[in-house]
Amino acid sequence: MRVLFHPRPGGGSRVVLHREDRVVLEMLSYDRKYRIPHDLAHAVTERELGLSSGVFGCLAAGALFSSATVVSGTLRHDAKARSQAILRANRTGIALAESLAGVLHDAVEHHRIAPLTEAREAWGVLSEHPFPYGECEIRRAHSTLTRLAAAWTHLPPGEGLKFEWPRRLTASGAPVSVPRQRQAPRRVR
Template identity: 60%
Template sequence: MLVVFSPSPRGALTLLHRDDGVTLEMRSYDRKSRVPHDLAHAVTERELGWRTGVFGCLAAGALFSSVRVLDGRQRYDARERGRRLIAGHARDIGVAELLAWVVHEAVEHGTGNPFLAARDAWGTLREDPFPYDETDLQRATSTLRRLGDAWLNLPPGDGLRFSWPRRLTAPAVPPARPRPRRVPRRVR
C-alpha cells in the first residue's frame, strides 16, 4: 500500500492507495504537533512490524470514522469485514496507539527513553513480555525523526510518500459462527 501524507489547513491529509485498487482519504486534525500523529502511527507500526494496528487494518479493508473512500470498488462485504477487523484487532489497535504515542513524544519533545516508556506502556494493556529491544525503538524514533524533517521541508503542493509492506496487512477476522440452537430434551 502506498501512503501519501500531505499538509492541509486542518492538519494533515493522508491518502492510502490500497493494493486492491481502493483509494482512501484519512483526515487528521493534529495541528499542534510538528510531525503528524498519523505519520507517527505508520512509522512506528511499520518499524516494529505491528500488522494489527491502524495501518495494517486499513490495508486489510477496515474503515475508521476518519476515513472515507475516494476511488475504487470495495468488496461486496466491505462494511462487515471492516467492522470485524476493527473489533477483532481492537486490543492491538490500542497497543499501536500507545506505541505510536511513545515514539511521537520522543521525536516531538526529545525527552525520556522511548524503550522504557514503550515497555511500561505495553504493561498497561498486555500481560505477555515486551517483544522489542532498545534498537527497535531507536530505529522507529530515528525513522520518524528523519521523515518528520522531510515533512517540515516539503515543497508546496507535494506529499511525503510512505510504503506500507504487504506482509504487514492485518489478517482477516472470520465471521462469528451462529450458535447452534439448543433443543430442550423431552422428559418421559
Template identity: 65%
Template sequence: MLHRDDGVTLQMRSYDRKSRVPHDLAHAVTERELGLSTGVFGCLAAGALFASVQVLEGRLRYDAKERSRRLIAGHARDIAVAEVLSAVVHDAVEHERPTPFAAARAAWGSLREEPFPYEETDVQRATSTLRRLGDAWVHLPAGTGLRFDWPRRLTAAAVPPARPRSRRAPRRVR
C-alpha cells in the same frame, strides 16, 4: 493518501493540528518499524475503514462495512497497543527526547501481560525513522505528499464472521 492493493485509495483526516509531525505518520512509522500487522495501518491495508478515513477512488467490496467492523473488533487490543506505542514514539520526536524505550515498555505493560517483545534498537529505529520523515514532512512544498510504503507482509489477517448460534436445545446425555 493510502493506496491499497484492492485499488481503493483512501485519505485520512488528521485531527492532530498541534503537532509538528502528524500523529498518523507516527502510527505508520511505529507500526511498520515494530512489525505490527494488526495496528491501524495493517487493518487499513486489510480493508478496515476508520471514521477518519474517506474513500477517494476505487470500488469497495460488497461487504466492506461488515469486513471493516470485524477487522476493527477482532484486532481491537492490537490497535490499542499500536496507539500507545505510536504515542510514545511521537511524543519523543515532538519534544526532542531520546529514544523512549522505557516509556514504550511501560505503555506495553499497561495493555499486555506478556513481556515487552522489542529490543531498544527496535524502538530506536522507529524513533529515528519518525524523526527523519518528520523533518521531511515539515519541509515539503505545499501541495505535495510524503511517500511511505507499507509492506504487504504487515497486512492484518481477515477476521471470519462469527458462526451463528444453533437454536436447537442441547442434547441430554443419559
C-alpha cells in the same frame, strides 16, 4: 499499500492510502498542535515495530475507520461486515499501536531520546505478554520518525511525503469471503 501524507492549509494533515484492492482512501487529521502528524507517527511506529494489527495494517486489510472516506475504487459487497470483523479481531493490536505511537510521537516531537522505558511501560498497561522489543527496535523507530519528521517539515509546497506499507504487515481477522451463490431464475407459469 502506498501512503501519501499531505499538509493541509492552516495545519493538520491529509493521508491518502492506495490499497492493493484499488480502493483509495483519504483520512483527515486535525493534529494542528503537533509539528509531526500523529498518523505519520502511527505509520512509522507500526511499520518499524512490525505491528500488523495496528491502524495501518487494519486499513490495508480492508478496515474502514470513521475518519476514512473512499476517494475512488469500489468496495467489496461485504465491506462493512469485513471492516467490523477486522477491527474486532485486532482491537488489542490497535490499542497497543496507539499507545506505542503516542510514546514515540511524544519523544520525537519534544526532541527526547528513544523512549525504551516509556514504551515498555505503555505496553505493560495493555498486555500481559512480555515486551517484545529491544533497544535497537525502539531506536530504529525513533530514528525513522525523526528523519521523516524533518522531511515533513521541509516538504516543497504542493508535495506529499511518500510512505510504503509492506504487504506482510496486513492485519488478519477478516472473514473468508464465500462467493454468493447465483440463484436460478424463477419460472413464471
